[in-house]
Amino acid sequence: MVDTVTNGAPHLVEADRLTKYYGNVVALNEISAHVNAGEVTCILGDNGAGKSSFIKILSGSHQPDSGRLLVDGEEVHFASPRDARAYGIATVYQDLAMVPLMSIWRNFFLGAEPRKGYGPLRWFDVATAKRIVRTELREMGIDIRDPDQAVGTLSGGERQSVAIARAVYFGARVLILDEPTSALGVKQAGVVLKYVLQARDRGVAVIFITHNPHHAYPVGDRFVILNRGQSLGNFAKSAIDQQELVRLMAGGRELAELEHELEAIKAEVG
Amino acid sequence: MAETAAPSVQPDERLVRVGPLARLLTRPDIGAFLGAVAVFFAFGYFARAVNWIGDPAIAAGWTDQAAQYGIIAVPVALLMIGGEFDLSAGVMIGSSGLLLGYLTTHAQMNIWPAMVVVLLFGLAIGFVNGITVVKTKLPSFIVTLATFFVLQGVNAAGTLKLTGQTAIQDIDTASGFNAAHRFFASDLTHYSFKVKVLWWIGITLVGGWLLAKTRFGNWIYSAGGDPLAARNVGVPVARTKITLFMMTSGVAALMGIIEAIELRSMQAKEGIGLEFIFIICAVVGGCLLTGGYGSVIGTFFGAAMLGMVQLGIIDAQWDSNWTFTFQGAILFGAVMLNTLIRSRAQKAR
Numbered sequence: 001m002v003d004t005v006t007n008g009a010p011h012l013v014e015a016d017r018l019t020k021y022y023g024n025v026v027a028l029n030e031i032s033a034h035v036n037a038g039e040v041t042c043i044l045g046d047n048g049a050g051k052s053s054f055i056k057i058l059s060g061s062h063q064p065d066s067g068r069l070l071v072d073g074e075e076v077h078f079a080s081p082r083d084a085r086a087y088g089i090a091t092v093y094q095d096l097a098m099v100p101l102m103s104i105w106r107n108f109f110l111g112a113e114p115r116k117g118y119g120p121l122r123w124f125d126v127a128t129a130k131r132i133v134r135t136e137l138r139e140m141g142i143d144i145r146d147p148d149q150a151v152g153t154l155s156g157g158e159r160q161s162v163a164i165a166r167a168v169y170f171g172a173r174v175l176i177l178d179e180p181t182s183a184l185g186v187k188q189a190g191v192v193l194k195y196v197l198q199a200r201d202r203g204v205a206v207i208f209i210t211h212n213p214h215h216a217y218p219v220g221d222r223f224v225i226l227n228r229g230q231s232l233g234n235f236a237k238s239a240i241d242q243q244e245l246v247r248l249m250a251g252g253r254e255l256a257e258l259e260h261e262l263e264a265i266k267a268e269v270g
Numbered sequence: 271m272a273e274t275a276a277p278s279v280q281p282d283e284r285l286v287r288v289g290p291l292a293r294l295l296t297r298p299d300i301g302a303f304l305g306a307v308a309v310f311f312a313f314g315y316f317a318r319a320v321n322w323i324g325d326p327a328i329a330a331g332w333t334d335q336a337a338q339y340g341i342i343a344v345p346v347a348l349l350m351i352g353g354e355f356d357l358s359a360g361v362m363i364g365s366s367g368l369l370l371g372y373l374t375t376h377a378q379m380n381i382w383p384a385m386v387v388v389l390l391f392g393l394a395i396g397f398v399n400g401i402t403v404v405k406t407k408l409p410s411f412i413v414t415l416a417t418f419f420v421l422q423g424v425n426a427a428g429t430l431k432l433t434g435q436t437a438i439q440d441i442d443t444a445s446g447f448n449a450a451h452r453f454f455a456s457d458l459t460h461y462s463f464k465v466k467v468l469w470w471i472g473i474t475l476v477g478g479w480l481l482a483k484t485r486f487g488n489w490i491y492s493a494g495g496d497p498l499a500a501r502n503v504g505v506p507v508a509r510t511k512i513t514l515f516m517m518t519s520g521v522a523a524l525m526g527i528i529e530a531i532e533l534r535s536m537q538a539k540e541g542i543g544l545e546f547i548f549i550i551c552a553v554v555g556g557c558l559l560t561g562g563y564g565s566v567i568g569t570f571f572g573a574a575m576l577g578m579v580q581l582g583i584i585d586a587q588w589d590s591n592w593t594f595t596f597q598g599a600i601l602f603g604a605v606m607l608n609t610l611i612r613s614r615a616q617k618a619r
Contacts, residue, residue: 061502082504097502099495101562102488110492111504113485123483 010073012037012205013058013089013174018067020053026229027053030067033207033224033234035174040196040206042216044249045226051209054226055176058207059091060084082111088173092163092180100152105133107151108166136169137162157188164195168204175199176207181215193219213245225249298556299568301607305554305600306571306578313582320585326461328585333463336577337470339544340570341525343551344477345518347569350552351481352511353494353561354403354410356518358395358417359548363541364425366392366526371438371536372428374447381446385527392523393516395421400512410515422542429538442534455532466528470573473521478566490514494561550597551576554604556611575600 011034020028028050035041045051056062057069060078068075071087078084081091091097098107109129115122133147151159160180167175177196181189196219200206210216216223223240225232225248232248240248314323322328342359349356366388373384399417403410429438441447456465481487489510492500497507522541530536553559554575555568579596583589 059502080504081502085504091502093499093502097499099492099499099562101495102491106488106491110488110500113488115485122485123479124485124488126483 010070011035012072013207014070014073015054015058016068016070018054018057018064018069020050020057020062021065022053028057028064029229029231031224031226031229031231032067033222035205035207035222037173037205038200038203039221040200040208040219041222041224042220043207043209043224043226044211044213044216044245046211046249048228049211049226050229051211051226052178053229055091055178055207055209058084059089059176085170088171089176090167090170090172090174091176091178092160092167093178098151098159098163101150103148103150104154104162105129105147108133108136108147108162108169112170132169136165155188156183157185157191160184160188160192161195164192164199168199168202172199172204174205174207176209178209179211180208181210181212189215211249213242213249217242217245297565298563298608298611299565299571301604301611302555302565302568302571302575305604306575309575309578309582313578313586316588317582317585319587322582322585326459326463328581330459330461330463332577332581333467333470333574334577335580336574337464337466338525338529339547339551339576340470340573341466341473341528342518342522342544343548343555343569343573344473344566345514345521346548347552347555347557347564347566348477348481348490349514349518350549350557350559351494351561351564352490352514353497354511354514355414355549356396356399356515357411357414357545358399358421359414359518359522360541360543360545361418361421361425362392362395362519362522363526363529363544364536364539365395365421366523367530367536367540368425368429368438368526368538370527370530371441372432374444375438375440376432379444381444381450381531384444385450388527389520389523392520392526394519396516396519397512399519400515403515404508404511418545422539425540426538436539437535437537439535441530441536447531451531454528464532466532469524469528470570474566474570481566486510486513491562494563496562547576547597550601550604553608554600556604556608558608559605572604 014032014034016032017030018028018032019026019030031050031054033041033043033054043051043054053062057064060081060083063078069078070076071089076083076087084091099110102110105126114125114128114132116125116128117123130147151162154162164175164177164180180192180196184192193215196206196208200219208216208220221237222235223237223245224234225245310323317328320328342363346356346359369391370381370384370388373379373387374381379387395417399410399414402408402413406413426436429436432438442451452465454465454469457463458465458468481490489500489505489507492505493507493510501507526536526541529540551572552564552569554572555565555570557564557569576597579600580593583593583596
């Protein structure tokens with residue numbers, strides 16, 4: 001059971017025993033986690049662990065079958081991603097929720113277009129949009145030659161960075177990152193992790209979903225480990241070291257068994 | 271990819287400088303513009319006997335034809351960019367015109383309130399198309415094909431039952447007809463440029479502005495480009511698509527009003543076959559069949575091109591049966607060009 005309150009203040013976001021079924025498959029079984037402003041909570045798990053279902057509930061795409069979701073200690077119900085966004089919860093999806101054929105500036109403001117003018121004749125303030133995109137990306141150290149470029153022409157790391165810059169720009173209090181480093185090379189993954197810390201230092205609460213404990217451990221303050229819809233534990237950084245995290249991730253005993261088998265095979269072959 | 275957050279970022283050495291010409295060639299509407307210019311001068315040569323280029327009456331002829339295609343092609347293009355088709359856009363001209371004819375000649379309504387009813391009817395059909403596509407997730411190709419056939423039957427059977435003929439006549443006996451005729455179907459100049467051409471230009475400008483300069487335009491691109499991503503960032507994709515279907519049927523109803531007033535009668539089979547012409551205009555204008563990309567201005571030139579072909583073949587004294595062959599060739603050429611442009615626009619995908 002997770003405590004609802006630290007130092008008298010409620011957590012920024014708290015998931016309390018969330019459960020989700022797809023038909024008769026239990027995707028999530030009473031998963032609890034929380035995150036505070038200026039902290040990174042990592043949700044770790046292998047493929048099929050329930051990470052995606054978990055963030056879809058937090059971001060309003062899916063609704064839980066039972067359990068509560070609390071923002072600032074108040075229970076909330078998200079009917080759509082728009083509701084979650086209204087609470088300052090922004091999600092950077094694995095597929096980045098960007099439209100490849102659309103330009104960077106169109107994507108950056110998609111769903112939150114700045115407008116000017118009056119009444120029904122309000123139009124998309126294109127000049128402002130382009131200017132903001134250029135300055136925001138430059139501040140994050142992203143070199144965008146031309147905001148008119150289609151997003152489909154950017155590299156994976158560039159797209160990821162644009163998506164994070166977008167969420168931070170829109171005043172996200174909570175940033176949910178879905179496997180931001182999984183498709184990237186070592187160097188680009190490092191760049192993305194740096195943006196994660198930058199967002200954290202600006203007081204954003206970050207929920208970082210990954211299957212890679214080596215990416216999670218250096219940036220995380222708290223770790224929730226999922227396995228086949230079950231929680232294997234919820235640890236503060238002080239309560240767990242990297243080896244233990246890796247071991248839990250890999251399924252602990254199963255890995256030991258696998259190693260044992262591999263040893264046996266080696267002995268036979270050798 | 272920059273490694274540090276330093277404000278001065280090294281430009282990527284792998285980036286090739288793109289010249290203004292190459293950049294221009296990635297625009298979706300440039301092909302349609304060049305094609306329209308080429309067709310214009312081609313008939314300038316082949317139809318030189320009737321002074322194709324210099325005679326304003328010739329231009330009045332093909333712009334009238336182009337307007338007939340271009341007015342509905344604008345919302346059809348927006349709908350295609352939004353990722354959907356409307357095959358009922360052609361038959362809607364007939365349905366709307368016949369409804370106007372019925373209301374004014376049989377129900378004795380004044381023509382202006384009758385127009386309001388017809389426009390509401392158009393919006394309602396569009397709403398039915400849209401809500402069906404969104405709710406059932408069936409391809410709009412199939413849903414609107416069904417609407418097409420349903421309306422085709424209603425038009426023919428309803429007209430026959432009412433009049434005993436295949437057309438509703440005497441729409442010009444309606445009260446308020448003369449004012450309506452001036453507004454929708456009169457000649458602008460003594461060369462008989464039609465006021466319809468102004469409607470075409472006006473609707474193109476509104477459509478182009480909507481797509482390029484409004485929030486709704488951004489939603490149209492995203493609804494066709496990647497509806498799931500769009501929903502994830504809070505775009506009301508379903509609402510956007512339903513609105514586009516309503517715009518298409520609504521404009522088709524407007525076209526039905528224009529034709530009914532212009533012709534003073536309405537054939538039961540009016541408009542059938544035009545649904546594909548609208549789609550050709552949009553494709554020539556750079557719209558991808560898969561959605562997410564296209565241009566209203568390009569569609570304008572696409573309509574101009576098809577209008578010129580339609581009348582140019584007659585003016586060049588060729589057998590007018592070749593019109594279809596030309597339309598097919600234009601469509602094929604446009605699709606090839608679009609494929610090339612799209613692969614440029616997202617080459618790193």
